[in-house]
Amino acid sequence: MDLSFLAVNSRTCGTCTLCCRLPDIDYFEKPADEWCKHCLAGQGCSIYPARPEVCREFVCLWLASEALGDEWEPSRSNMMVYRQGGQITVLADPDFSDQWRHEPYMSQLQAWAAEAAPSGGYVVVFWRDQVIKI
Template identity: 60%
Template sequence: MNQTLSADRACGTCTLCCRLPDIDALAKPANAWCENCVEGRGCRIYERRPQLCRDFLCLWMTDEGLGPEWDPARSHMMIYRQGLQITVLVDPDFPEIWKREPYAQQLSRWAHEPTTAGQYVIVFVGDAVFKVD
């Protein structure tokens, strides 16, 4: 993953990446807190965390074009790109937030962006999966 960290962005108290994705190297299922996470503070094993965790940066951390409303601690969503797919992991405590503004409009815009032929947006909310049209 060749990502560049935005100079003015920081994880702050957000720990969604410790909860929302599944992390095989830690036997951590999706939507469950990692046993190494201190909620609101971060990783207890930061210096020895798995490579997947070391390499990961959410879109909020790398895309300066995203406004403050996309801060995961505020939006309750963690977003990242995988090739043509934009993946949105929604905090299951806020299952409808991705359907609200300003998020719904932006997700739809990404799904229809003509600059990247074949780009698509997938939203995960708990066990439910949605493709944005």
């Protein structure tokens, strides 16, 4: 599945705030898997209009690309997917089981890895204290 094209679509964050929790954000000295001090649970960023560049540049692939099916909706999958060059990164919520290892997720992760490999790309999953390259 080609994720290089980011389509504008009608998806919204809804009550999802995983981007405020799962990644580490050096700008705020926020470690991975901890809530950002600016996050309002179920609402989003309290400083959204003045958020820093690192937050402005972040692109949640489920929001940006219809290539990700509804099963990848972060509130459903408990995962957040984004792209950095040839790398596809999956941040999995540590409060949930390893559902990324199960269908429909694992076969999609493997397909993305196979597609990325010829150009040196790969898929990496961060879950709890594990870093898994697919």
